[in-house]
Amino acid sequence: xxxxxxxxxxxxxxxxxxxxxxxxxxxxxxxxxxxxxxxxxxxxxxxxxxxxxxxxxxxxxxxxxxxxxxxxxxxxxxxxxxxxxxxxxxxxxxxxxxxxxxxxxxxxxxxxxxxxxxxxxxxxxxxxxxxxxxxxxxxxxxxxxxxxxxxx
Amino acid sequence: xxxxxxxxxxxxxxxxxxxxxxxxxxxxxxxxxxxxxxxxxxxxxxxxxxxxxxxxxxxxxxxxxxxxxxxxxxxxxxxxxxxxxxxxxxxxxxxxxxxxxxxxxxxxxxxxxxxxxxxxxxxxxxxxxxxxxxxxxxxxxxxxxxxxxxxx
Numbered sequence: 301x302x303x304x305x306x307x308x309x310x311x312x313x314x315x316x317x318x319x320x321x322x323x324x325x326x327x328x329x330x331x332x333x334x335x336x337x338x339x340x341x342x343x344x345x346x347x348x349x350x351x352x353x354x355x356x357x358x359x360x361x362x363x364x365x366x367x368x369x370x371x372x373x374x375x376x377x378x379x380x381x382x383x384x385x386x387x388x389x390x391x392x393x394x395x396x397x398x399x400x401x402x403x404x405x406x407x408x409x410x411x412x413x414x415x416x417x418x419x420x421x422x423x424x425x426x427x428x429x430x431x432x433x434x435x436x437x438x439x440x441x442x443x444x445x446x447x448x449x450x451x452x
Numbered sequence: 453x454x455x456x457x458x459x460x461x462x463x464x465x466x467x468x469x470x471x472x473x474x475x476x477x478x479x480x481x482x483x484x485x486x487x488x489x490x491x492x493x494x495x496x497x498x499x500x501x502x503x504x505x506x507x508x509x510x511x512x513x514x515x516x517x518x519x520x521x522x523x524x525x526x527x528x529x530x531x532x533x534x535x536x537x538x539x540x541x542x543x544x545x546x547x548x549x550x551x552x553x554x555x556x557x558x559x560x561x562x563x564x565x566x567x568x569x570x571x572x573x574x575x576x577x578x579x580x581x582x583x584x585x586x587x588x589x590x591x592x593x594x595x596x597x598x599x600x601x602x603x604x
Contacts, residue, residue: 302454302455303454303559304457304567305456305559305563305564305567306564306567306568306571307561307564307565307567307568307595307596308568308595309594309595309596309597391596391597392597393597394596394597396596398561398564399564407455407457409459409550411457412457412458412459412550412551413459415456415457415458415459415567415571416458416459416460416571416574416575418571419458419567419568419570419571419572420571420575422568423568423572423593426593441575441578442461443459443460443461444459444461444543444546444548445461445463445543445544445545445546
């Protein structure tokens with residue numbers, strides 16, 4: 301099993317503000333994909349859509365201002381059963397976000413792609429909270445022709 | 453041992469152009485850190501500086517237009533002995549860059565940080581080749597107060 305790890309610090313935002321961006325439909329729509337629907341409560345399923353395809357996340361754990369855990373229940377084959385977590389820490393004027401997409405079976409080519417995409421979307425989350433404007437799909441940075449075609 | 457993996461596709465650049473950006477001082481200065489000096493040949497050491505500190509990379513392998521491998525010989529304790537590689541693949545109008553920072557002893561907090569920083573710098577490499585302008589240190593996106601203080 302291999303994991304994708306990231307960290308971003310968000311300046312001038314407290315953990316509750318970051319938590320809102322991770323646990324509400326308007327928040328998630330502001331940095332990951334504008335096409336986000338579903339039930340954000342524990343046990344609910346959130347549907348994230350990117351062009352024709354997408355990812356369904358079951359909300360497994362929520363600890364306000366501190367922790368979010370999702371399990372992938374639909375999406376790319378390599379993602380099924382993996383988990384995505386966000387752990388928040390307050391540090392002075394910053395909220396630090398520790399991200400983990402855990403449980404990949406193998407470090408496949410697609411994992412390289414997803415690692416960079418997650419980094420890019422976490423920078424979008426940072427930008428949303430610091431400037432009021434994120435860069436969610438479909439306006440995200442495209443990393444290859446497959447992504448461009450998918451978005452077309 | 454755990455690895456940081458990334459991929460970026462660069463549109464409108466061929467592998468030779470990307471290879472130049474990875475193996476020359478002006479190229480490296482354009483996307484990673486403006487303070488880059490040293491000997492870029494196999495067996496040489498390239499010194500990358502970020503504020504007061506930095507990283508020294510020994511060039512281990514070079515295959516023009518295809519592959520670059522460095523070994524960290526000085527820098528943060530967690531980095532010593534790890535390797536950094538770039539593998540290039542031409543695909544239509546794109547050059548795909550497969551990145552690996554391999555050989556971390558543990559998935560420590562600093563690895564989360566470095567994973568996001570590498571993603572951000574690889575997007576800087578993409579921007580440099582696609583637009584003529586990267587975002588190397590000291591103008592890189594700062595992820596926490598430690599980075600801000602270090603750069604001050």
